[in-house]
Amino acid sequence: MNDALRCFHCHNPVPSNVDIRIQVNGESKPVCCHGCEAVARLVMDGGLEQFYQFREGELEQPDTLSPEDEAKLSVFDRPDILNRLSGQLDQDKRRIQLSIEGITCAACVWLLEQFVRKLDGVDEFWVNLTTHRAELVWAPQKTRLSTILKAINSIGFNAFPYSASQEEKQLQEQQKKTLIRLGIAGIGMMQNMMLAIPSYFGLLEDTQQMIDLFRYISLLVALPVVLYSAQPFFSAALRDLKLRHLTMDVPVAIAIGIAYLSSAWITVFGGKEVYYDSVCMFTFFLLLGRYLESLARVTAARTNSTLQGKAPVFIYRLTGKEDDSVEMVPVDDLQVGDLIRLKPGDFIPVDGTIVQGSSKVNNAALTGEFIPQPCSEGGKVLSGSVNIENSITVRVDALDQDSHLSTINRLVDRALQDRPRLSTLADRIASFFVAGVLMTATVVGLVWWQIDPEHAFAVMLSVLVVTCPCALSLATPTALTVATTALRQSGFVLSRGHVLETLAKATHFVFDKTGTLTQGELTVASVDNLSGDANEALLAIAGALEWESPHPVAKAFRPFASGPAHNVTQYPGQGISGEVSGQVYRLGSAAFCQLDQKKEEPVDDPYQRIYLSRGQQLIAIFQLSDTLRTGALDAVKTLQERGLKVSMLTGDSSSHVESIAQSVGISNVSKSLTPEQKLDQARHWQQSGDTVVMVGDGINDVPAMAGSHLSIAMQNASDLTQIKADAVILNTDLNTLVFALEKARSTFRVIRQNLTWALVYNLIALPLAAAGYIAPWAAAIGMSVSSLIVVLNALRLSGSRK
Structure with a gap:
């Protein structure tokens, strides 16, 4: 160590073999590692230089990975592992999904995105608040993946390449830990309530020795709750305070810490009230709310891991010899163009084309359709489906990151990353709310100190607890996660975050004819x-x-x-x-x-x-x-019964247009239209005040779909159409669209209910707590019940269409 040089960021000594510097106000400053360099640049670029003015002493070293952990991360830099985990975008860039541990609210997402985007070689980085997954686009030639993962670790989060089965395993381990923490907090809560009841009813007023004995027992019972059960709140709050960024963990940790420490002081030195029961109760209900909220993420992870878990490790590949002999090889060794043999019951791990044989394929896991679909030579099979009847030979067309299943999962992730306006508004309100809670609690405490010093702390603690913005932070992401997962299981995939919001307020549905209202199998x-x-x-x-x-x-x-x-x-x-x-x-x-x-x-x-x-x-x-698509008649009829406008725009000029329109009950029909004319018509309806949803399948529909408020592509649409669309219907049943409409309306009804409840609850509870009418233990129950109501209300959206 060179003690003459200290890191500009953490103020720890700079190792003698390290020479990393940053420019600060024109001066070159030394830093001890790349983690400190990245954090310091983020602080300076964000205009938060005052962080260094108020820093006291040394900060914790950011690079805390053990040699064993660093060795594990370096494995991800191997070309073969990197090719399997990530997709190639162009010659220089790759895309990978990461699972991130340690995210508690929208503020964590903001911090991660701002930090990682500043790293050298990173092109894009988006974090999904609801699934705790991130999408990274970077240049491996400039920055190794392990370096990025270490940098994320340096600011208090743990990141690793996403795997559906691994993520589910991680979530299950987290849930197991949460259940243990929850159990300890529950036992502590019950025991402390039992010990507090005699005091509440004045049964120990004449026996100070018994009061002291009960308090010391309560102190010991609450200790594991504070040190273990509440540990996640303290860790997150400490990280947020170091980075000077408020989240809801800050008031939670302050409330638990101050209540316990003040109670311990009163227990040892004497005083009127202790709050051990409130501490345990507050911790228990907070953990219960987070546990229920995590169920939604576990369900979403299980949807993907169920598919990947069925994928075989080995598969039969044709050797290319004249006798059609096969060899068993690992799925990871397959290459595009290989021929594979699939027997009845085999899970299909790749996208491919049938070159020999015919069978039926079950696409239920992909589309929600439980009736097997026939397929023959020249037909396509998709990863995630199952061969049912006969043996078939399939030519491999796409693997891993390029497969249909991976594409669908990326669309869902992109939708959840692109949060709707209502969700963004709730996040912004919650971040300001934290600062408001802290300031309000401080002001109330000072006022009560002047009025009644003995009750000042209890009232301040009640205000701090009762107004904790947990319910507000959980209101939107939980509902969106549950609804998106239910739609995905039913064959309706969102690729943009605004889909549910726009679909919920749609007034005009516009359909193409061929391939949309009809089967498209002419x-x-x-x-x-x-x-x-x-x-x-x-x-x-x-x-x-x-x-x-x-x-x-x-x-x-x-x-x-x-x-x-x-x-x-x-x-x-x-x-x-x-x-x-x-x-x-x-x-x-x-x-x-x-x-x-x-x-x-x-x-x-x-x-x-x-x-x-x-x-x-x-x-x-x-x-x-051509024939009508399954559910077309019912879907159009249901939309019209809901009071929505339904029209048809098609480039077809035949009288077949009128025949199809009459069959499904659409009277507003325009035919012989060019793509530009379709777009003009859609814009005309928009200018008339309609919220237009365009449903199509062909390249000629793309302009009108792009110009509409919302675009939905059918499963048989071209790749370009599906990529440009805001959502994709994966099955052949148009009733899926009606289900999506109802689910969208239900989702935003639930979100509005949750936000209204969270805000109304705080508006009612805050004056009562500030006036001294709510005890700390009652405040803990009220806040926790508020959060539980929000989560349970959101879980009502979990039903999928059968």
């Missing part, structure tokens, strides 16, 4: 051949044009093609053009094929008609048929 019913070519040749040309198109219409023609066309150009909402055998063809609407509009289909034609032209000559008209 088939060629007949061919009106206007050329000398065979029908098979005409279908092959149409299939070649649609070879790579994501539109549902393409699926009807693609099986007839032997290969793709050349120089293909797509015209969203109109059609597609390209070259086949050196000739230019157009496939789409009559207008797109430059035909006379009078040649459109008859008004009563139940089919969707697609035109094929060669040059300026019409050579074929294909009649396509």
